[in-house]
Amino acid sequence: xxxxxxxxxxxxxxxxxxxxxxxxxxxxxxVELTWHPLEGEPIxxxxxxxxxxxxxxxxxxxxxxxxxxxxxxxxxxxxxxxxRRVELxxxxxxxxxxxxxxxxxxxxxxxxxxxxSLNPRNQxxxxxxxxxxxxxxxxxxxxxxxxVLLDYHPFLPTQEGDIRTSSPRPLYQTRRFELAVFEPDxxxxxxxxxxxxxxxxxxPQSPRRAKIQQGLDDALDVLDLQDIAGTAxxxxxxxxxxxxxxAGESEHRISAVGHAHIDSAWLWPVRETIRKVARTSSSMVxxxxxxxxFVFGMSSAQQYAWLKEHRPEVYQRVKAAVAQGxxxxxxxxxxxxxxxxxxxxxxxxxxxxxxxxxEAELGQRCHGVWLPDSFGYSPxxxxxxxxxxxxxxxxxxxxxxxxxxxxxxxxxxxGIDGSRVFTHFPPMDTYNSQLSGMEVAKAxxxxxxxxxxxxxxxxxxWGDGGGGTTREMVARAARLRDLEGSARVSWExxxxxxERAMAELAEPPVWVGELSSSCTAPR
Numbered sequence: 001x002x003x004x005x006x007x008x009x010x011x012x013x014x015x016x017x018x019x020x021x022x023x024x025x026x027x028x029x030x031v032e033l034t035w036h037p038l039e040g041e042p043i044x045x046x047x048x049x050x051x052x053x054x055x056x057x058x059x060x061x062x063x064x065x066x067x068x069x070x071x072x073x074x075x076x077x078x079x080x081x082x083x084r085r086v087e088l089x090x091x092x093x094x095x096x097x098x099x100x101x102x103x104x105x106x107x108x109x110x111x112x113x114x115x116x117s118l119n120p121r122n123q124x125x126x127x128x129x130x131x132x133x134x135x136x137x138x139x140x141x142x143x144x145x146x147x148v149l150l151d152y153h154p155f156l157p158t159q160e161g162d163i164r165t166s167s168p169r170p171l172y173q174t175r176r177f178e179l180a181v182f183e184p185d186x187x188x189x190x191x192x193x194x195x196x197x198x199x200x201x202x203x204p205q206s207p208r209r210a211k212i213q214q215g216l217d218d219a220l221d222v223l224d225l226q227d228i229a230g231t232a233x234x235x236x237x238x239x240x241x242x243x244x245x246x247a248g249e250s251e252h253r254i255s256a257v258g259h260a261h262i263d264s265a266w267l268w269p270v271r272e273t274i275r276k277v278a279r280t281s282s283s284m285v286x287x288x289x290x291x292x293x294f295v296f297g298m299s300s301a302q303q304y305a306w307l308k309e310h311r312p313e314v315y316q317r318v319k320a321a322v323a324q325g326x327x328x329x330x331x332x333x334x335x336x337x338x339x340x341x342x343x344x345x346x347x348x349x350x351x352x353x354x355x356x357x358x359e360a361e362l363g364q365r366c367h368g369v370w371l372p373d374s375f376g377y378s379p380x381x382x383x384x385x386x387x388x389x390x391x392x393x394x395x396x397x398x399x400x401x402x403x404x405x406x407x408x409x410x411x412x413x414x415g416i417d418g419s420r421v422f423t424h425f426p427p428m429d430t431y432n433s434q435l436s437g438m439e440v441a442k443a444x445x446x447x448x449x450x451x452x453x454x455x456x457x458x459x460x461x462w463g464d465g466g467g468g469t470t471r472e473m474v475a476r477a478a479r480l481r482d483l484e485g486s487a488r489v490s491w492e493x494x495x496x497x498x499e500r501a502m503a504e505l506a507e508p509p510v511w512v513g514e515l516s517s518s519c520t521a522p523r
Contacts, residue, residue: 008213009197015220016193023228024187025089025124025180031075031137033058033177042068042142042271045112045313049140058177061170062092063103063145065160066269071105071141075179082133085182087124092143093172094120100465101150103172105143106279114314115139116286117279119467126286127179137179144275145171149267161267185232191475192239193219198437199486208245208485215242245484252444252487253455254428255497256477257328258284258296261373261431261463264303264335268465277303278311280466285317287469288326294474295491296321297459299331299370301357308361322362328493329358332366332390340376340516344384351388367495368392369421372431372459375400376516382415392422392498394457398515399429407509409456410449410501414512422502423511424457431459435476435489444487453504457497458489 034053048070056062062069077086092103098120105118107125115125118141127137147160148171159165196212203209215238223235260280264273284296298304307315321327333354339347351369358364369390371377374397385393393413398406406425413423427446428439435458443456460477461469480489 004217005213008217009201011220012193012197012216015223015225016190016197019225020186020190020193020228020232024183024190025087026183026186026229027078027081027181029075029078029179031073031088031177031179034072034074035062036070037062038068038070042144042275045108045114045142045311048142049108049110049112058174061173063143063170063172064168065145065147065166065171066163066272067145069143069145071143071177073137073139073141073177075137077128077131077133077135077137077179079133081131081181084131085129085184086127086131087180087182088127088137088139088177089124089180090118090141090177091123091175092118093174094123095148096120097152098148099462099467100276101146102148103143103145104276104279104466105141106275106282108140108142110138110140112313114278114282114311114317116283117467118143119279119462121462121467121470122283124182126182126290142275144272146268146272147171163269183229183232185236186229188475189223189232189236189239191472191479192236192243195437195476195479195483196239196242199483202437202441203485212242212485215239243479243483246482247484247486247488252447252450254440254443254458254480254487254489255455255492255494256433256435256458256460256489257492257494258287258294258469259372259431259433259459259461259463260284260296260298260466260468261336261459262300262303262466263373263464264300266464273303274306274310276466277306278314280468281307281318282314284468285314285321285327287471287474288321288324290471291474293491294469294477295326295328295493296461296469297328297330297370297494299329299333300335301333301354302335304329304361305357319362322364325493329362329364329366330494331368331370332358332388333369333371336371336374338374339371339378339381344380347378347381347384348388351384351390355388366390368394368498370394370494372396377514379416379513382413382421383417383419385421386419390421392424392494394424394494395515396426396429396431396459398425401516406515408448408511409446410453410505411509411511413515414510416513420510422498422508424498424501426456426458428456428458432463433458433460435460435473435480437486440480440487440489449505449508453501455497455501457494
């Protein structure tokens with residue numbers, strides 16, 4: 001038999017990219033678009049909704065660096081779409097490789113209630129989940145034209161980094177504003193193919209890999225490329241047995257938690273950080289409402305406090321999701337603090353003030369310190385963590401080591417006074433996981449404590465500049481829950497992971513001293 005592996009892979013990639021993904025949204029309808037570019041700083045949403053709007057044509061350049069433009073979208077759901085899920089598709093001129101580092105928007109209803117954000121990897125807003133047909137649509141977009149400061153050649157000098165030196169020229173050009181029918185079978189087929197294509201790429205030559213490849217070919221054989229939506233279910237039925245094969249009992253277990261690391265003070269004004277938190281939080285609450293088991297974690301009491309002060313309508317939605325156990329306050333610190341330069345008193349204040357806020361405002365006491373992205377960790381930290389009443393510590397940044405590869409993923413970290421804190425460092429080597437086949441396989445392959453422990457944590461979602469978890473990632477997780485050849489993935493509170501890990505590692509390895517690119521020797 002001929003080896004047609006590369007032919008299969010190429011065929012699936014091409015059909016998936018060129019035909020199936022574009023067919024996730026079917027019938028389209030035009031909308032009426034108007035706008036109001038602001039001069040100067042952003043305004044309150046209530047003021048934005050009351051602005052005078054003038055006609056806008058898709059394709060017109062918009063948005064100087066750090067500017068705000070309000071768009072108003074009006075339309076009508078066609079009668080023929082009754083019973084369908086209808087979404088607004090909006091492309092502000094996005095580059096999908098720059099999530100969190102360019103234009104974003106927060107979408108509002110006419111009554112001022114927030115819906116969700118728009119960003120390069122999240123270009124839809126649900127208008128109706130079961131349309132009646134004939135519904136009137138009216139939405140408002142508070143669009144931020146943030147400049148791309150970390151481009152494909154990062155850290156080059158630019159005058160766009162500060163509003164006082166930036167150019168008034170528009171940075172973006174819209175490409176699309178339209179209503180569309182969401183085709184669920186096509187979306188599910190796209191996810192099936194994507195997950196299986198990435199899984200087989202990580203497997204050795206084996207019967208399982210061969211069966212996946214054959215299933216991919218067979219599924220495309222029954223897919224009519226002239227009628228993707230009408231034949232997607234038929235194609236999925238062919239893939240069903242391949243996706244139904246269960247994972248082995250000893251497979252690595254990944255505890256996924258939705259994540260959107262947002263640097264509180266970085267390459268944007270603080271007022272933009274505040275809006276980033278509002279945009280990401282809105283999208284995550286919306287995704288929680290659309291799913292059964294997805295959980296999203298956000299640290300930094302300061303970011304919750306910003307929501308409370310500047311976007312109370314978003315904050316109320318977050319509080320409701322916290323009460324449901326789906327939006328998880330993490331870390332117990334005021335911000336994700338640096339731990340090398342501050343004094344001990346400063347770190348104590350971070351822990352005390354952060355924990356106090358979470359208890360008073362959200363009725364939650366954090367059990368662990370969550371610091372995925374601080375550059376180095378003082379050997380005084382275990383003492384402070386344990387004396388502040390925390391049970392565990394989490395970081396990802398030591399995967400950036402330039403000198404040595406850290407030898408553990410789950411361990412006891414011992415500080416200079418002998419205090420020890422149970423610590424986990426995910427083997428996936430990222431705090432912006434997409435749950436790709438490569439990432440999931442890497443976590444399983446690299447986990448150093450696999451002889452005695454079963455799993456690791458995966459923070460899942462676009463980060464640094466925010467964005468968070470997408471419905472595509474949630475769909476991948478559903479297929480990876482119990483899939484032969486893959487680690488098992490499930491959404492889980494980090495507290496549950498640490499409780500299980502502590503029970504599994506009765507005598508974990510001990511690391512003494514600083515955690516950074518220059519570490520002391522293990523004991």
